[in-house]
Amino acid sequence: MDIQALASQIPEQGEQSLEGIDFITSGDQYLTFILGQEQYCVDILCVEEIRSWENPTKIPNAPLHVKGVINMRGIIVPIIDLRQKFKIGELIYCDTTVVIVLTVETDAKKRTIGFVVDAVSDVLNAEQNEVKSAPAFGGCIPQNYIDGLLNVGDKVVTLLNVNALQVIELHKLS
Amino acid sequence: MSIDLSQFIPSFLEESFEGLELMESSLLNLEAGDNETIHSIFRAAHSIKGGAGTFGFNKVTEFTHLVETLLDEMRDGRRDIVQSDVEILLDSVDCMRLLIESARDEEDCQDEKITQTSALLAKTLGNDSQSDKSIVDNEATDADIAENGQDKKHWQIQFIPEHQLVQTGNDPLLLFNALADFGQVEVQANIDNLPPLTDMNAEELYLHWQLSLISDCSEDEIKEIFEWVEDECELIISLKTNENTQTNNTPKNQRSSAENLADDNLNSSVGSAPENNQNNDLTENKKAVQSSALDKKVISTEKSPAKKSEVGSIRVGVDKVDSLINLVGELVITQSMLSELGNDFDLTKVERLTAGLEQLLQNTKELQESVMRIRMLPISFAFNRFPRLIHDLSKKTGKSIELIIKGEQTELDKTVMEQIGDPLVHLVRNAADHGIETADVRLKNGKPETGTITLDAYHQGGNIVIEINDDGGGINRQAVLEKAIEKGIVEPNATLTDSQVFDLLFEPGFSTAKEVSDISGRGVGMDVVKRNIQSLGGRIQVESEQGKGSTFRVHLPLTLAILDGQLVRVGSEVYIIPLIAIVESLQIQSKFINRVSGDLVLYRLREDNVPVLPIYQLFNLPADNKEVNNALLVVVEADGQKVGLMVDDLLAQQQVVIKSLKDNYQQVDGISGATILGDGSVSMILDIPGMINIALEMAQKNQKMLEQETV
Numbered sequence: 001m002d003i004q005a006l007a008s009q010i011p012e013q014g015e016q017s018l019e020g021i022d023f024i025t026s027g028d029q030y031l032t033f034i035l036g037q038e039q040y041c042v043d044i045l046c047v048e049e050i051r052s053w054e055n056p057t058k059i060p061n062a063p064l065h066v067k068g069v070i071n072m073r074g075i076i077v078p079i080i081d082l083r084q085k086f087k088i089g090e091l092i093y094c095d096t097t098v099v100i101v102l103t104v105e106t107d108a109k110k111r112t113i114g115f116v117v118d119a120v121s122d123v124l125n126a127e128q129n130e131v132k133s134a135p136a137f138g139g140c141i142p143q144n145y146i147d148g149l150l151n152v153g154d155k156v157v158t159l160l161n162v163n164a165l166q167v168i169e170l171h172k173l174s
Numbered sequence: 175m176s177i178d179l180s181q182f183i184p185s186f187l188e189e190s191f192e193g194l195e196l197m198e199s200s201l202l203n204l205e206a207g208d209n210e211t212i213h214s215i216f217r218a219a220h221s222i223k224g225g226a227g228t229f230g231f232n233k234v235t236e237f238t239h240l241v242e243t244l245l246d247e248m249r250d251g252r253r254d255i256v257q258s259d260v261e262i263l264l265d266s267v268d269c270m271r272l273l274i275e276s277a278r279d280e281e282d283c284q285d286e287k288i289t290q291t292s293a294l295l296a297k298t299l300g301n302d303s304q305s306d307k308s309i310v311d312n313e314a315t316d317a318d319i320a321e322n323g324q325d326k327k328h329w330q331i332q333f334i335p336e337h338q339l340v341q342t343g344n345d346p347l348l349l350f351n352a353l354a355d356f357g358q359v360e361v362q363a364n365i366d367n368l369p370p371l372t373d374m375n376a377e378e379l380y381l382h383w384q385l386s387l388i389s390d391c392s393e394d395e396i397k398e399i400f401e402w403v404e405d406e407c408e409l410i411i412s413l414k415t416n417e418n419t420q421t422n423n424t425p426k427n428q429r430s431s432a433e434n435l436a437d438d439n440l441n442s443s444v445g446s447a448p449e450n451n452q453n454n455d456l457t458e459n460k461k462a463v464q465s466s467a468l469d470k471k472v473i474s475t476e477k478s479p480a481k482k483s484e485v486g487s488i489r490v491g492v493d494k495v496d497s498l499i500n501l502v503g504e505l506v507i508t509q510s511m512l513s514e515l516g517n518d519f520d521l522t523k524v525e526r527l528t529a530g531l532e533q534l535l536q537n538t539k540e541l542q543e544s545v546m547r548i549r550m551l552p553i554s555f556a557f558n559r560f561p562r563l564i565h566d567l568s569k570k571t572g573k574s575i576e577l578i579i580k581g582e583q584t585e586l587d588k589t590v591m592e593q594i595g596d597p598l599v600h601l602v603r604n605a606a607d608h609g610i611e612t613a614d615v616r617l618k619n620g621k622p623e624t625g626t627i628t629l630d631a632y633h634q635g636g637n638i639v640i641e642i643n644d645d646g647g648g649i650n651r652q653a654v655l656e657k658a659i660e661k662g663i664v665e666p667n668a669t670l671t672d673s674q675v676f677d678l679l680f681e682p683g684f685s686t687a688k689e690v691s692d693i694s695g696r697g698v699g700m701d702v703v704k705r706n707i708q709s710l711g712g713r714i715q716v717e718s719e720q721g722k723g724s725t726f727r728v729h730l731p732l733t734l735a736i737l738d739g740q741l742v743r744v745g746s747e748v749y750i751i752p753l754i755a756i757v758e759s760l761q762i763q764s765k766f767i768n769r770v771s772g773d774l775v776l777y778r779l780r781e782d783n784v785p786v787l788p789i790y791q792l793f794n795l796p797a798d799n800k801e802v803n804n805a806l807l808v809v810v811e812a813d814g815q816k817v818g819l820m821v822d823d824l825l826a827q828q829q830v831v832i833k834s835l836k837d838n839y840q841q842v843d844g845i846s847g848a849t850i851l852g853d854g855s856v857s858m859i860l861d862i863p864g865m866i867n868i869a870l871e872m873a874q875k876n877q878k879m880l881e882q883e884t885v
Contacts, residue, residue: 057856058747059835059842060793061868069839071850074542078839112838168840 030124030150032157033100033117035082036089039157040117041124041150046102046162048112050120053097063169067116070099077101078168081116086141089118104166111166124157126150131159179229179345183278186225188489190274193218195558198267201260202561212255215263216245222270228344228402230352231277234270235398237288240295241266247299261569262298264562265291327389329396332410334382339406341377350385352399357389386414488588490548498544505537536852543831549589553631553640554582556595560602560629567606574624575610581631586638590730594640597703601642601726602627604700609646609724619721621645633737633754634812634863637712637846640728649718651675676716680704737832739849739859741825742808744789745797749821750830750849750859757809757816759824762786764803774873775802777818784809787869788820789860792844798822812862819865828852832859844868 030041049072056068056079065084069076079099083089099114131148147159197218200211219242226234241263247253269288276283331353335346353359362384369380387396393411400409512530515523557579568575586594610616610625617623630641651672658664658678682701707714707728718724739750740759758779766778767786775786786807790797799805799822807818830849835842846861 057848057858058793058795059839060795060844060858062842069835069848069856071854071856074833074850076833076835076838076848076850076856110837 028126028128030126030157030159031100031120032122032124032152033098034119034121035086035117038088039121039152039155040082040160041157042100042102042160042162042165044123046104048101048103051099051101051114052095053093053099053116066168070114072101072112072114075112077112077114079114079116080165082165083116083118086145088140102162102165104162106163106166113166113168115165124150124152134158179343179348182343183229186229187274187278190222190225191271192489193222194267194271194274198264198562199558201264201267202565204255204260209249212245212249216242216249219245222274224402226274226277227352227399228348229277230348230355231274232352232355232399233283234273234277237266237273237292238270239398240292240299241270243299244295259298262291262294264565266295327391328414329385329387329389329391329393330410330412330414331385331387331396332382332408332412333385333400334408334410335379335403336406337375337378337380339403340379342406344403344406346379346381346383349399349403350383353385353387353396356391356395357387359388360386488548488551494544494548498541498548501537501541501544505534505541508533508537535854539850539852539854543829546831547829549587550585551588551591552582553584553586553591553638554579556586556591556598557582557629557631559595559599563599563602564606564627567603571607571612573606573610573612575606576624576626578626578628579630580628584631584633584638586631586730590638593706594728594730597706597728598640598642600700600703601728602629605642605644605646605724605726609644609648611647615647633752634729637729640730641725642728643723643725645723648720648722648724649676649679649716650720651718654678672718673716676718679716680714737830737859738827739830740808740827741851741857742789742819742821743823743825744793744821745795747793747795748825748851748855748857749789750857751808751810751819752846752859752862753827755810755812755862757811759806759808762802762805762807762820767802777807779809779816779818782816784816784818785869786818786820787865789865790820792865792868792872810862812866815866817862817866817869819860830857830859 029044031044031047032039032041034040051072054070056070058068059066059078062068065081067079067081069078071077081091084091093116096119097116098118098120099116100120101112101114103110103112105111131150134143134146134149136143141158145161145164147161150157150159197215200215200218204211204215219238223235223238223242226232226238244253244259244263248255248259253259265287269285269291272285272288273283333346333349335344339346350359350361363381364384365381367380367382368374374380393413396411397404397409400407508530512527512534515527515530519527560579561577564575564577567573605627606625610627611619611621613623616625626645628641628643630639630643632639654675655664655670655678658675658681659666661681663678663681664670680700680703704714707730712728712730715727715729716724717727738753740753740756742749742751760779762777768776768778768783770776776783777786778784786802788797788800788802788805789795790800802820805820806822806824807820808824809816809818811817830851832847833849835845835848842858844861844864844867845858846864847859848856849859851857
């Protein structure tokens with residue numbers, strides 16, 4: 001066996017395997033999901049995983065949109081229903097209801113929270129300058145949660161601010 | 175072939191430190207006096223000596239030898255056990271610790287205390303002989319040799335080991351290094367017995383050595399170095415009187431293989447080119463020896479920067495390891511069951527498959543929990559050093575102090591334990607130095623002559639609480655306040671509550687001790703104590719009553735702690751009540767129910783009236799049973815207050831690993847944390863004091879609403 005000949009084959013194979021995989025993209029990537037009839041997206045780098053809905057353990061006296069906590073491989077992860085938090089769509093929990101688990105690291109502290117959405121739809125590529133600022137007319141989502149809007153074809157996707165999503169409101173006794 | 179002994183050094187160190195701890199605690203108990211204790215102290219000292227000898231920690235060996243001799247005399251009844259001897263031995267334990275630590279760090283220990291103590295030991299032993307001198311002089315030996323060569327003796331040592339010597343873990347190199355500590359050593363290897371390469375067994379030793387040592391040590395000391403190999407070698411030690419007969423003309427086939435090593439001169443070349451086949455092997459042999467020495471050097475350089483970082487080992491209780499082994503055993507059984515199932519799988523076996531997978535899940539979970547438990551150590555590890563500390567302090571201050579330790583079995587995470595040690599020492603010292611009064615003051619104040627310091631540890635609401643309590647004079651509120659005003663920390667006419675005043679103690683640079691003693695009182699401590707505790711996520715509280723004593727309460731979180739819990743069900747939710755909080759569980763009998771002040775339900779438990787708090791109400795949950803009659807009641811106690819928690823069902827009792835809710839969420843009132851149950855679901859751990867607070871708040875709110883209604 002001629003080792004030289006063998007070695008020369010290796011890069012070719014490597015090149016072949018690279019083909020067809022489009023992981024060299026320009027700009028940022030966003031995960032889009034659906035709440036009611038509307039499309040939203042978050043920075044894909046924050047997405048830890050996408051899970052199917054399971055009944056969480058309730059947290060006593062928590063706000064209604066905090067559904068409870070689940071065990072994600074030994075980590076206690078709170079589950080927040082985005083539909084309920086933003087008052088969009090109907091609260092139906094079925095097999096297609098999904099939970100997007102987002103992780104954000106701030107000041108050396110890592111926080112992982114799951115968000116209930118109606119469905120996950122796509123991964124979006126967009127340059128920073130494609131993100132348009134949102135009009136100040138308030139819908140039911142407070143302005144600080146919105147980073148901007150993205151045009152996708154005829155539709156508009158709202159880019160949500162993950163840091164704002166991760167802020168947890170203090171409990172109040174009912 | 176040489177076995178690299180340095181890999182065993184960590185375990186030797188660990189054993190030694192454990193031995194020292196045993197010696198210390200036994201010595202403190204020895205004051206009562208019994209034979210078995212002396213034996214155990216002697217055994218500990220003996221194994222430290224033996225181990226240190228093996229690893230070439232000569233100073234440790236020599237020092238321990240003296241200690242051992244003294245202990246031996248006590249053991250044989252040749253010497254009575256008197257307090258002064260025990261004090262010397264306690265000091266010796268400190269010295270041994272210093273010596274072993276410096277051996278570990280590969281530093282030269284120059285502490286004067288060692289010289290003093292060894293002199294004291296030797297004096298006690300009553301022999302003015304060489305051992306005394308050699309120990310005291312030992313530190314200087316190496317340097318002195320060059321100048322004082324004249325009065326050194328010239329020893330000739332012939333060391334002919336048996337072939338299998340190295341197989342028992344002995345390394346001639348270490349012996350020679352040990353010899354080199356006595357003085358100048360020259361080593362010549364003799365390869366006459368080297369077989370041809372084809373007959374050579376790599377694991378056997380074919381060399382023997384001729385050593386010459388210039389030192390003032392005695393023959394016994396040389397023999398002691400070879401003590402561990404004396405059964406496996408032929409040792410001829412002779413004294414050469416003529417200085418000039420040193421054999422410099424090395425025969426051609428004798429090469430000074432270990433000489434360089436003994437002198438730590440690692441730069442010397444591996445030797446000239448091999449001259450014949452036999453020498454080839456020798457060179458190899460030599461290389462191996464040298465490389466092992468080199469390795470050691472490398473290790474030591476690697477070690478030194480890491481010295482400070484707290485990467486240690488854990489000594490784990492056998493029961494924990496056993497349970498791990500059990501779990502792994504179960505895992506293996508489950509695995510083999512599953513793979514057997516997979517061999518010829520058809521749909522009829524689905525049920526067995528799901529059952530098997532369930533079991534696998536369970537096994538893995540349990541295994542995970544057990545592994546986490548390994549990190550937990552009983553707090554006695556941190557408390558163990560206090561008897562000695564109090565003993566020393568009471569001697570130094572002339573106060574008579576008794577130490578009571580409670581709750582030693584409370585488990586605490588190892589990292590927390592390591593960092594809480596120093597703050598605790600500080601607090602205990604303060605209690606002994608400032609808290610406890612001198613005997614005459616105590617008697618004058620109508621207190622027993624002996625002061626008491628109590629250390630207590632317990633779990634409370636997801637925290638571990640460590641209490642340091644003394645029955646001394648308490649904190650002089652006025653003095654603290656005056657000092658604070660004097661230092662400008664507080665405005666002169668500010669009104670402060672007691673706890674605010676006591677918190678001033680933790681301000682930097684604050685000390686109320688009128689005299690600065692060497693124990694405490696420089697005011698550089700309490701702020702550090704507070705900072706340390708805060709960095710662990712804990713807090714410290716002070717309670718004090720003038721003339722009665724003070725209590726310092728350290729609250730520490732237990733992010734990893736485990737507690738024994740009672741699982742209860744309310745509606746569809748399962749909660750965990752810490753077992754330690756539970757007084758009893760009972761079924762409510764309607765005749766013991768009393769309703770007072772409107773709708774507060776009291777349950778008559780023997781003489782107590784216990785308020786009944788339905789969990790479903792506090793937590794706003796749907797419950798099966800909202801009727802008080804015949805309901806199940808778990809009576810819990812927190813902060814001296816008993817309450818009854820109404821639950822739907824009592825489930826199993828089990829140990830649970832506390833997981834923080836704060837990491838990803840936030841602190842929740844009435845909940846101290848969460849845990850993952852065997853089935854993978856999350857369950858909340860109830861915080862009893864927190865729940866009582868919720869109940870109080872709710873009651874207040876209700877009252878306000880009622881007031882508004884009536885208005």
